[in-house]
Amino acid sequence: MPMDELINKIEKLKQSEINKVVEKRIQEFKNLNKKSTDELFKELCFCILTANFSAEKSIRIQDEIGECFLTDSRNSLAKKLKNHGHRFPNMRATYISDSLKCKNKLNEIVQFKNNNEKRDWIVKNVKGIGYKESSHFLRNIGFDNYAIIDFHIIDILTNHNLIKKPKYLTKKKYLEIENLLREIARKTDLTLAELDLYLWYIETGKILK
Numbered sequence: 027m028p029m030d031e032l033i034n035k036i037e038k039l040k041q042s043e044i045n046k047v048v049e050k051r052i053q054e055f056k057n058l059n060k061k062s063t064d065e066l067f068k069e070l071c072f073c074i075l076t077a078n079f080s081a082e083k084s085i086r087i088q089d090e091i092g093e094c095f096l097t098d099s100r101n102s103l104a105k106k107l108k109n110h111g112h113r114f115p116n117m118r119a120t121y122i123s124d125s126l127k128c129k130n131k132l133n134e135i136v137q138f139k140n141n142n143e144k145r146d147w148i149v150k151n152v153k154g155i156g157y158k159e160s161s162h163f164l165r166n167i168g169f170d171n172y173a174i175i176d177f178h179i180i181d182i183l184t185n186h187n188l189i190k191k192p193k194y195l196t197k198k199k200y201l202e203i204e205n206l207l208r209e210i211a212r213k214t215d216l217t218l219a220e221l222d223l224y225l226w227y228i229e230t231g232k233i234l235k
Contacts, residue, residue: 027185029210036214036224046224047233052170055219055235059136059168063097066136066167067129071095071122073163074154079113081234087112095122096129121154128152136164140169157200166235170219173204178229179222183207 038234039045051073057068068088075084085201087110100123128151138144148160155163161172173179180203184191188206192199204218211221223233 032188033210033213034187035228038229039224040214044224044227044233048220051223051233051235052219055166056168063129063133066132068092069166070125070132070152070163073159073166074121074125075112075118077154077156077159083111084216085234086110099123105166107128118154124153136167136169141169144169145172157197165219165222170217173207173218174222175200175203179225182225182229
């Protein structure tokens, strides 16, 4: 069975040193959930930056100019993103500036009881954020019941013959693949957050955020 092959890879990693790295990263996500609204907003901005761009480079940008997400004008932020090599500095600066109006609502949103309501509110109200990016944000602040379906995850599922590579990742297709990942998570006794880190490691040899 195609799924069995992938499950076996995950189970081997669970018995390796990678398990400790995954556990540490998950705890970092949960700790961020207890941080200030400003810290939550900076994490949201990081997820805005990652759309169609490198996660590693976005981490570097967040580390170096993350405070500017809170203070800079759109034009100032665009210049800094450009100087730091972002692929879409003007558009991302616009999205971040526009999202400041949502900053003070973040603590309220994460208290929603319904997981779908959390994600749907972010998709609807934050420019530059789709299902992948909103799931990424919620995972990074400690909520472990969302799948981050990017091209790495699509590739690994396609290569294991678990899905046919979609031309477009619609909401319907996203939720369909998320349910498949939920099944894999159940069979490996992992949360979706943990599963994502293992799958990323299988595909890239790295564990980021």
